Amino acid sequence: MKVVEGAILLVGEELHPMEGGYLAFEGDRICEVGKGSFKGQCEGRLDARGLIGIPGLINAHIHVGDSAFKEQGSGLSLEALVRPPQGLKHRLLRETSREQILRHMRGTLEDMLSAGVTAFADFREGGMPGVQLLREALRGLKIRPIILGRPQHHWGEEDLEANRAKLPEEAVEEAAAILESAEGLGLSSPNEFTDPSLLQISTLLQGRGKLLATHAAEDPEAEGKSKARTGLGEVERAVKLLKASFLIHLTHARSGDFALLSERRVGAVVCPRANAVLGLGFPPVRRLMDSGVTVALGTDNVMVNSPDMFREMDFLSKTVKALEKSPAAVKPEEILQMATVNAAKVLGLGESLGSLQPGKLADVVFIDAQAANLAPARSPAASVVHRARGDNVKLVLVGGEVAVNKLGRKPW
Numbered sequence: 036m037k038v039v040e041g042a043i044l045l046v047g048e049e050l051h052p053m054e055g056g057y058l059a060f061e062g063d064r065i066c067e068v069g070k071g072s073f074k075g076q077c078e079g080r081l082d083a084r085g086l087i088g089i090p091g092l093i094n095a096h097i098h099v100g101d102s103a104f105k106e107q108g109s110g111l112s113l114e115a116l117v118r119p120p121q122g123l124k125h126r127l128l129r130e131t132s133r134e135q136i137l138r139h140m141r142g143t144l145e146d147m148l149s150a151g152v153t154a155f156a157d158f159r160e161g162g163m164p165g166v167q168l169l170r171e172a173l174r175g176l177k178i179r180p181i182i183l184g185r186p187q188h189h190w191g192e193e194d195l196e197a198n199r200a201k202l203p204e205e206a207v208e209e210a211a212a213i214l215e216s217a218e219g220l221g222l223s224s225p226n227e228f229t230d231p232s233l234l235q236i237s238t239l240l241q242g243r244g245k246l247l248a249t250h251a252a253e254d255p256e257a258e259g260k261s262k263a264r265t266g267l268g269e270v271e272r273a274v275k276l277l278k279a280s281f282l283i284h285l286t287h288a289r290s291g292d293f294a295l296l297s298e299r300r301v302g303a304v305v306c307p308r309a310n311a312v313l314g315l316g317f318p319p320v321r322r323l324m325d326s327g328v329t330v331a332l333g334t335d336n337v338m339v340n341s342p343d344m345f346r347e348m349d350f351l352s353k354t355v356k357a358l359e360k361s362p363a364a365v366k367p368e369e370i371l372q373m374a375t376v377n378a379a380k381v382l383g384l385g386e387s388l389g390s391l392q393p394g395k396l397a398d399v400v401f402i403d404a405q406a407a408n409l410a411p412a413r414s415p416a417a418s419v420v421h422r423a424r425g426d427n428v429k430l431v432l433v434g435g436e437v438a439v440n441k442l443g444r445k446p447w
């Protein structure tokens with residue numbers, strides 16, 4: 036058993052601040068969290084005074100694969116940038132060498148881990164080879180991947196208009212192979228699929244215990260286009276036909292969608308900085324929360340946005356307050372929950388990740404509370420959300436193992 040003591044710990048799902056707390060873990064699991072000194076025997080003890088301990092951050096939506104194209108196409112529309120198969124990103128992916136893509140993917144993974152991200156959910160393009168490429172980039176790194184792959188099939192406009200075609204057998208087989216190897220599927224959007232093909236995918240997922248996610252209502256036009264073509268909105272198709280486990284964006288969700296998501300217990304992942312930089316608006320975060328939807332946070336394409344969860348939390352918190360015209364519109368703890376416990380729940384990992392409590396995996400990030408940009412950190416959650424930076428991260432534990440150590444000494 037190892038012990039970290041003396042830190043300010045943000046404990047449990049509520050992220051309650053505990054000053055001078057200790058956290059004991061055995062193997063990969065937290066076995067005790069308490070106040071004061073740990074009384075029992077242990078093989079290693081870290082004096083963590085001056086550090087704030089938070090659950091490992093979870094980036095609930097990212098596309099690591101476009102790390103080689105940072106800021107390329109800046110100023111272009113969502114459609115011109117990322118719509119498969121002809122968006123700039125997809126053209127660049129075809130033109131760039133595997134080695135180059137791999138090197139920059141690896142860079143993003145290392146960057147996230149050193150800035151306190153201990154798990155991430157990736158929308159992996161490129162079918163099975165795409166999944167394998169990410170596995171290769173992850174080799175030897177102690178960050179937890181949740182890989183959501185997708186079959187390499189793209190419908191033409193005519194087929195989408197007619198809304199009758201089914202997926203060809205090879206696309207179904209590829210989707211099934213991805214489900215064997217990855218944590219689930221992540222689709223570009225219901226508008227890219229016919230109704231029969233959404234039902235095929237939904238059927239494929241049945242009984243497998245895997246995740247099924249899709250972007251939805253990201254673009255202001257998406258809902259109208261979906262309704263005109265299929266009679267249902269994009270969010271409705273994602274929930275009712277595809278039976279997605281969670282949806283990404285929901286920036287332009289319509290009023291009936293909120294109750295539907297809550298009723299069917301479909302989680303939401305919002306990506307506020309990616310929406311902002313693409314000029315798409317701002318996700319209805321307060322409304323989702325008030326409707327009882329579990330909201331998690333992601334940084335989306337590395338091409339358009341940095342994978343920095345501290346920046347994401349700060350931007351989200353302040354923009355919600357600005358738009359709601361109230362400094363109390365959202366609490367820092369609620370924002371931090373979106374990057375930890377809510378993300379774990381949305382990704383189906385709520386039993387094992389997302390908070391500092393006994394029985395969960397010891398994924399813990401320690402932040403230097405004495406750094407000039409944070410001290411004196413009298414409201415720890417607010418300090419983490421509004422002021423902390425990746426370089427304030429001193430120690431990252433993933434499953435009790437040291438994944439990042441910037442303490443300048445051995446922890447034990």
Ligand SMILES: [Zn+2]
Pocket residue numbers: 096097098158250283335336
């Ligand atoms: Zn995305």
